[in-house]
Amino acid sequence: MKSFTRELIRLVGRDAVLWRPEDLMLYEYDGLSSLRQPDAVVLPTTTDHVVGIVKFAAREKVPVVARGAGTGLSGGAVTPEGGILIGFSRMKKILEIDLENQRARIQPGVVNLDLSLAVSDQGYFYAPDPSSQKACTIGGNVAENSGGPHTLAYGVTTNHVLGLEVVLPGGEVIHTGAAHWGRPGYDLTGLIVGSEGTLGIVTEITVRLMRKPEAVKTLLAVYDRVLDATRTVAAITARGITPAALEMMDGFTLRAVEDATHAGYPKDSAAVLLIEVEGLLENVEEESDQIEAVCREDHARDVRRAKSNEERELLWRGRKNAFGAIGRISPSYYVQDGVIPRTRLPEMLEFIAGVAEKYKLQIGNIFHAGDGNLHPLLMFDARDEAQHQRVLKAAREIMAKCAEMGGSITGEHGVGIEKNELMPLIFSPDDLDAMRKVKSVFNPAGEFNPAKLLPSGKMCGELRVQVSAGA
Amino acid sequence: MSQVETQPMNATLVKGYGPGEAPTWDFYSKCIHCGLCLNACPTYRELGVEMDSPRGRIYQMIQVERGRLPLAKSFVEHIDLCLDCRSCETACPSGVEYGRLVEAARGQIEKYYRRPLLESALRKFFFHFLLPHRRRLEFAGRVLRFYQRSGLEALTRALLKPFPGRLADVARLAPRMERPFFTERLGTVVPAVGTRRHCVAFFAGCIANLSFARLNEATVRVLAQNGCEVVIPRDQGCCGALHVHAGIRDLARDLARRNLDAFLAEDFDAIITNAAGCGSVLKEYPLLFEKEQPEELERARAFSSRVKDVTEFLAGIEFNREMGAIKARATYQDPCHLSHAQRIRTAPRKLLAAVPGLELVELKESEICCGSAGVYNVAHNEMAERLLAGKMRRVDETGADLILTANPGCLLQLRAGVAGSKSRHRRVMHVVELLDEAYSLRSGHTA
Numbered sequence: 012m013k014s015f016t017r018e019l020i021r022l023v024g025r026d027a028v029l030w031r032p033e034d035l036m037l038y039e040y041d042g043l044s045s046l047r048q049p050d051a052v053v054l055p056t057t058t059d060h061v062v063g064i065v066k067f068a069a070r071e072k073v074p075v076v077a078r079g080a081g082t083g084l085s086g087g088a089v090t091p092e093g094g095i096l097i098g099f100s101r102m103k104k105i106l107e108i109d110l111e112n113q114r115a116r117i118q119p120g121v122v123n124l125d126l127s128l129a130v131s132d133q134g135y136f137y138a139p140d141p142s143s144q145k146a147c148t149i150g151g152n153v154a155e156n157s158g159g160p161h162t163l164a165y166g167v168t169t170n171h172v173l174g175l176e177v178v179l180p181g182g183e184v185i186h187t188g189a190a191h192w193g194r195p196g197y198d199l200t201g202l203i204v205g206s207e208g209t210l211g212i213v214t215e216i217t218v219r220l221m222r223k224p225e226a227v228k229t230l231l232a233v234y235d236r237v238l239d240a241t242r243t244v245a246a247i248t249a250r251g252i253t254p255a256a257l258e259m260m261d262g263f264t265l266r267a268v269e270d271a272t273h274a275g276y277p278k279d280s281a282a283v284l285l286i287e288v289e290g291l292l293e294n295v296e297e298e299s300d301q302i303e304a305v306c307r308e309d310h311a312r313d314v315r316r317a318k319s320n321e322e323r324e325l326l327w328r329g330r331k332n333a334f335g336a337i338g339r340i341s342p343s344y345y346v347q348d349g350v351i352p353r354t355r356l357p358e359m360l361e362f363i364a365g366v367a368e369k370y371k372l373q374i375g376n377i378f379h380a381g382d383g384n385l386h387p388l389l390m391f392d393a394r395d396e397a398q399h400q401r402v403l404k405a406a407r408e409i410m411a412k413c414a415e416m417g418g419s420i421t422g423e424h425g426v427g428i429e430k431n432e433l434m435p436l437i438f439s440p441d442d443l444d445a446m447r448k449v450k451s452v453f454n455p456a457g458e459f460n461p462a463k464l465l466p467s468g469k470m471c472g473e474l475r476v477q478v479s480a481g482a
Numbered sequence: 483m484s485q486v487e488t489q490p491m492n493a494t495l496v497k498g499y500g501p502g503e504a505p506t507w508d509f510y511s512k513c514i515h516c517g518l519c520l521n522a523c524p525t526y527r528e529l530g531v532e533m534d535s536p537r538g539r540i541y542q543m544i545q546v547e548r549g550r551l552p553l554a555k556s557f558v559e560h561i562d563l564c565l566d567c568r569s570c571e572t573a574c575p576s577g578v579e580y581g582r583l584v585e586a587a588r589g590q591i592e593k594y595y596r597r598p599l600l601e602s603a604l605r606k607f608f609f610h611f612l613l614p615h616r617r618r619l620e621f622a623g624r625v626l627r628f629y630q631r632s633g634l635e636a637l638t639r640a641l642l643k644p645f646p647g648r649l650a651d652v653a654r655l656a657p658r659m660e661r662p663f664f665t666e667r668l669g670t671v672v673p674a675v676g677t678r679r680h681c682v683a684f685f686a687g688c689i690a691n692l693s694f695a696r697l698n699e700a701t702v703r704v705l706a707q708n709g710c711e712v713v714i715p716r717d718q719g720c721c722g723a724l725h726v727h728a729g730i731r732d733l734a735r736d737l738a739r740r741n742l743d744a745f746l747a748e749d750f751d752a753i754i755t756n757a758a759g760c761g762s763v764l765k766e767y768p769l770l771f772e773k774e775q776p777e778e779l780e781r782a783r784a785f786s787s788r789v790k791d792v793t794e795f796l797a798g799i800e801f802n803r804e805m806g807a808i809k810a811r812a813t814y815q816d817p818c819h820l821s822h823a824q825r826i827r828t829a830p831r832k833l834l835a836a837v838p839g840l841e842l843v844e845l846k847e848s849e850i851c852c853g854s855a856g857v858y859n860v861a862h863n864e865m866a867e868r869l870l871a872g873k874m875r876r877v878d879e880t881g882a883d884l885i886l887t888a889n890p891g892c893l894l895q896l897r898a899g900v901a902g903s904k905s906r907h908r909r910v911m912h913v914v915e916l917l918d919e920a921y922s923l924r925s926g927h928t929a
């Protein structure tokens with residue numbers, strides 16, 4: 012055992028430090044890729060632990076990377092330069108629930124869905140709902156500014172975070188935001204949310220809780236042509252209707268999903284839209300009727316409404332398990348996360364089809380269509396290196412197209428180690444420079460989550476994914 | 483039955499897996515390391531380490547195959563600590579058959595890993611010497627029954643108390659031996675009450691014959707109340723579930739063969755079990771025969787297609803709703819091998835909803851293991867106790883005075899939980915025991 016390890020054990024206890032190679036090996040991957048393993052994994056339970064670890068790391072000049080559940084899809088929770096990985100899997104207490112003021116104070120390791128479960132009996136929920144919500148941590152959500160299907164109505168994580176406790180690289184503990192609105196000065200909370208662990212380590216979060224809506228209606232519109240489905244998306248919003256969620260899956264994806272979950276998606280269709288409206292009972296009925304009319308105008312073959320809560324949950328289960336369902340039919344896949352103006356969806360779909368043909372790949376499409384957030388799923392077999400390279404090229408082309416359309420290279424999965432070299436596609440040198448300056452204020456030595464988010468300038472314009480071996 | 487000696491070869495492997503069933507690419511490559519299973523895994527929830535998560539366990543299996551990780555202590559510990567509860571299969575969107583993977587990995591461990599002497603001797607005694615043999619089991623049952631009723635047990639407990647470690651906790655888990663043993667009923671046929679509408683075979687289990695004799699009796703009565711003629715084949719025996727979970731696959735195959743012979747002799751409408759753990763393995767017998775003769779695989783398939791959990795069977799027929807009222811606030815714990823391995827969640831709830839007077843409150847996280855998991859609570863008592871404590875906290879939230887479940891192992895575990903809690907008045911029952919009570923209340927005579 013190295014003295015390094017001994018010191019960590021002294022700080023947090025023997026049981027909270029992993030240092031054997033056979034254990035560290037299990038921290039070389041996250042939801043995206045597998046890379047170099049950390050030198051040690053530490054599992055703190057208190058902010059004091061984190062402060063101790065961070066100070067120690069600063070003395071030793073080793074990188075520090077935070078990890079929630081490791082469901083991230085941009086390699087954020089792996090340690091490309093080694094160092095100490097701080098895992099939040101044991102820091103998962105709900106510290107305070109204050110329903111009168113609709114807020115909760117939690118530790119960062121609390122699993123997204125567990126928070127909703129804790130307040131559901133009282134009629135509340137935590138709104139940001141990434142498809143990974145049954146496993147991902149709210150700390151990870153904060154770092155990635157995660158969204159989900161209901162982002163359309165509720166916004167992303169940053170809209171639901173009221174305040175943070177953050178440990179800075181020198182071990183200082185700062186408190187940002189407030190439990191209520193109206194705190195003067197810079198919006199540091201907004202700055203930290205989405206910073207992917209490059210500015211500070213989040214050790215406590217105050218979030219907003221929402222009241223469950225009085226009524227929810229879920230519609231499934233079925234199409235024989237993908238193009239018609241994409242037209243509906245623009246048409247619905249053009250009429251001034253804002254659904255709570257507006258999701259699209261193409262035929263290929265929905266067939267995999269149906270085989271996996273038996274949620275009731277018609278397997279012979281070319282695309283479906285999953286649309287949800289919520290609010291007061293009478294409005295919901297009226298909006299559903301309007302939406303149905305729009306769908307039919309755009310040649311929807313069928314528009315079904317979930318008749319029970321079970322049916323609704325089943326449809327959502329299908330949607331939320333979509334990425335995984337692809338795992339059944341393809342040994343590996345690479346999920347992309349681009350954003351475009353939703354009016355250009357039809358054009359983008361054609362483009363993706365062209366890319367698939369050009370690189371001889373199978374690409375499934377699943378979109379948070381309402382936000383114009385695309386998740387093309389590029390399928391391949393990791394054992395086939397040539398195919399893997401084609402996947403990276405294809406993904407790169409799709410990203411460039413998103414940027415060209417005035418969109419973004421990531422909607423919610425973050426930049427991490429995957430896309431940092433693509434940042435110049437959407438930001439000017441001055442933009443990036445401003446970001447670097449911010450980073451240097453918080454994280455001057457660059458020891459917090461190094462080599463991520465901002466371009467290193469070394470591998471210009473490349474996507475970096477090393478898909479985990481054997482999976 | 484001829485006992486095949488599955489002497490572990492104990493050849494220390496240099497790298498990778500040895501000959502025999504092992505986790506293979508076809509199955510592990512479905513894992514896309516998305517991590518969606520993490521929070522569904524009881525051991526990950528407790529320990530918060532990747533090594534004790536489903537994703538991590540699969541990754542370790544892959545690394546052993548690749549020769550990056552030896553088939554040695556660290557690997558064995560993490561694979562051993564898995565409850566084989568299959569909760570990760572429910573959570574997994576990618577359709578990873580985790581049970582199949584872990585059972586294959588354990589097969590490798592059994593063959594190629596040398597366990598400490600005492601552990602290895604205990605395993606041999608329990609899995610090879612005791613479970614497969616009805617006579618020996620009955621003998622042991624009688625000894626245990628004497629021990630439990632003569633006051634010796636109380637004495638031993640008192641003696642164990644001052645000792646450190648978990649001996650006293652484990653001793654508390656020994657199942658109560660009931661009188662008479664259900665083995666007396668093997669080879670008999672129980673006629674249907676009223677018109678005979680189904681002819682079913684009852685799978686009675688091994689230890690359950692001794693310590694859940696009353697549950698077995700109740701199951702047969704409930705089936706009879708539902709127009710079933712119930713045949714209890716004499717030559718049946720242990721299903722081999724514990725062997726499959728322990729990686730003792732050759733012996734499990736032999737036990738399976740005995741049951742194929744016993745149950746395929748006649749053409750039953752269904753083969754019924756009240757034990758979710760047995761049921762899931764009975765339904766998965768074909769997995770044991772994939773590499774055997776095709777005819778055997780066919781027989782295993784024919785057998786498995788008929789196996790039904792008692793709740794599944796009843797909910798699938800026009801079941802008898804003539805029940806007396808049972809006034810209680812109840813909650814239902816999903817047995818892992820029913821809800822995850824067999825994907826049966828609505829059937830027991832449907833039956834419970836038909837019991838007049840019963841108020842069913844949903845148990846939060848009812849699909850998380852209570853820590854029973856076969857012999858897990860003995861082998862990994864500390865983890866099992868942690869899970870049980872969490873379970874009892876959730877039970878407390880419901881305010882239920884009746885805890886229902888559908889698997890003997892869970893009954894034992896939950897009873898231990900109630901005995902160790904403040905609300906010791908709470909009853910723990912199998913769903914069919916409740917039905918039995920409801921039927922007997924209606925027909926006026928006691929069960």
Ligand SMILES: Cc1cc2nc3c(=O)[nH]c(=O)nc-3n(C[C@H](O)[C@H](O)[C@H](O)COP(=O)(O)OP(=O)(O)OC[C@H]3O[C@@H](n4cnc5c(N)ncnc54)[C@H](O)[C@@H]3O)c2cc1C
Binds near residue numbers: 119
């Ligand atoms: C099947 C699947 C579906 C998904 N669907 C969605 C979706 O719909 N929407 C979406 O937005 N994302 C989605 N994701 C991506 C991922 O789940 C989210 O990014 C999630 O927020 C990551 O949470 P985590 O706890 O797993 O974090 P990790 O993956 O462990 O970490 C992610 C990043 O957060 C940092 N971090 C973690 N904890 C802290 C902390 N306490 N302080 C500072 N930094 C921290 C890490 O360093 C890392 O950079 C999906 C992923 C999968 C596998």
Ligand code: SF4
Binds near residue numbers: 523524567568569571
């Ligand atoms: S079977 Fe249960 S204990 Fe084992 S990995 Fe899966 S969820 Fe965890």
Ligand code: SF4
Binds near residue numbers: 513514516537576
């Ligand atoms: S949910 Fe399934 S695919 Fe995802 S990590 Fe777990 S086992 Fe692998």
